[in-house]
Amino acid sequence: MIICSCAVISDRDIDRAVIEIMSAGSALLPTPGVVFRHLNKKMNCCTCAPVAVSAIYAAMDRLAADTRVCPYALAGARAKLIRIEERRLNRQRRIGAGRAAANLSAVTHRQSA
Numbered sequence: 814m815i816i817c818s819c820a821v822i823s824d825r826d827i828d829r830a831v832i833e834i835m836s837a838g839s840a841l842l843p844t845p846g847v848v849f850r851h852l853n854k855k856m857n858c859c860t861c862a863p864v865a866v867s868a869i870y871a872a873m874d875r876l877a878a879d880t881r882v883c884p885y886a887l888a889g890a891r892a893k894l895i896r897i898e899e900r901r902l903n904r905q906r907r908i909g910a911g912r913a914a915a916n917l918s919a920v921t922h923r924q925s926a
């Protein structure tokens with residue numbers, strides 16, 4: 814299945830990249846950016862990012878089930894990826910709250926004028 818139509822990356826490509834990244838013993842996390850760089854590809858529109866993250870998680874689950882990579886390394890990487898995702902969601906919530914406050918003040922300003 815094609816995950817990224819811009820860079821033409823399949824779920825098999827992501828599986829292979831995650832295996833190679835996690836087996837390398839480096840401290841790299843298999844984020845979408847790291848996986849794309851590993852495949853010598855670049856994200857263009859980034860609409861595939863959520864699907865790429867899901868494919869990366871699925872690849873990590875398969876690796877854990879196959880015990881082809883150290884389970885502690887996988888658990889550590891997964892915990893870091895979850896923290897990164899939580900920070901991103903919190904940042905989006907703050908931006909959304911800021912925009913809502915700005916919209917509210919613009920509306921009240923218009924009504925008072």
Ligand code: FES
Pocket residue numbers: 816817818819820855856857858859860861862
């Ligand atoms: S679909 Fe992946 S970068 Fe556009």
